Amino acid sequence: xxxxxxxxxxxxxxxxxxxxxxxxxxxxxxxxxxxxxxxxxxxxxxxxxxxxxxxxxxxxxxxxxxxxxxxxxxxxxxxxxxxxxxxxxxxxxxxxxxxxxxxxxxxxxxxxxxxxxxxxxxxxxxxxxxxxxxxxxxxxxxxxxxxxxxxxxxxxxxxxxxxxxxxxxxxxxxxxx
Numbered sequence: 001x002x003x004x005x006x007x008x009x010x011x012x013x014x015x016x017x018x019x020x021x022x023x024x025x026x027x028x029x030x031x032x033x034x035x036x037x038x039x040x041x042x043x044x045x046x047x048x049x050x051x052x053x054x055x056x057x058x059x060x061x062x063x064x065x066x067x068x069x070x071x072x073x074x075x076x077x078x079x080x081x082x083x084x085x086x087x088x089x090x091x092x093x094x095x096x097x098x099x100x101x102x103x104x105x106x107x108x109x110x111x112x113x114x115x116x117x118x119x120x121x122x123x124x125x126x127x128x129x130x131x132x133x134x135x136x137x138x139x140x141x142x143x144x145x146x147x148x149x150x151x152x153x154x155x156x157x158x159x160x161x162x163x164x165x166x167x168x169x170x171x172x173x174x175x176x177x
Contacts, residue, residue: 003117003136004109010143011109013169015102021048021153022095024162032160033091040149041084044156048094049087051149053080055101058142059108061123065135069111074104083126112139 001009025033025044033045041047056077063071080087088094117136124130154164 002114004112004114007109007112007117007139007143008106009169009172011102011106013172014143014146015106016172017147017150017164017167018098018102020164020167021150021157022091022098024157024164025091025153026095027162028091028157028160030091035160037156037159039152039156044153044160045089045091045094046084046086047149047153047156048091048098049085050083051146051153052087052094052098052101053083053085054145054149055105055142056080057126058138058145059101059105061121062108062135062139062142064123065116065119065121067113067116067119068135069108069116071104071108074101109139 025048028044034043036042037044039047041050056074057080059071059074060077060079062068063075088097117139119135120132121135121138122130122132151167154167157164
């Protein structure tokens with residue numbers, strides 16, 4: 001399996017898991033969604049917003065790569081000002097935006113080439129510090145970041161009485177003969 005094919009699998013996994021997480025979150029009332037549960041970003045809603053914020057920041061950086069497929073709809077979004085910014089107070093609206101963004105991620109990954117993945121990306125982090133890193137490794141970080149915080153969300157959802165079911169990437173890996 002090529003690196004690009006792995007990223008396509010991760011993009012599909014991202015969408016699959018977000019659908020499961022948001023289905024569970026949508027069953028909760030606002031009090032449960034916003035309750036500070038001691039996670040890095042406090043609440044279920046805070047953590048889901050953080051994942052979305054991180055994705056927007058990274059996709060805007062990725063879009064600046066000279067050979068990267070463009071993400072014009074994502075570029076037009078306002079750039080979040082901080083990592084714990086609450087962009088959506090309403091879980092229904094955040095769920096719609098999440099689904100929209102996940103479709104863009106899948107489409108973007110499908111357009112990447114092996115040459116894109118093997119090059120460097122120059123960018124500034126949220127503190128303004130310049131970086132020059134391997135593009136493919138940054139995309140891997142992008143997906144890993146989502147998985148890391150989604151794992152926190154599944155724990156928070158469980159604390160609130162909602163289960164998301166199977167969360168393993170293994171569920172999406174085809175059986176080989």
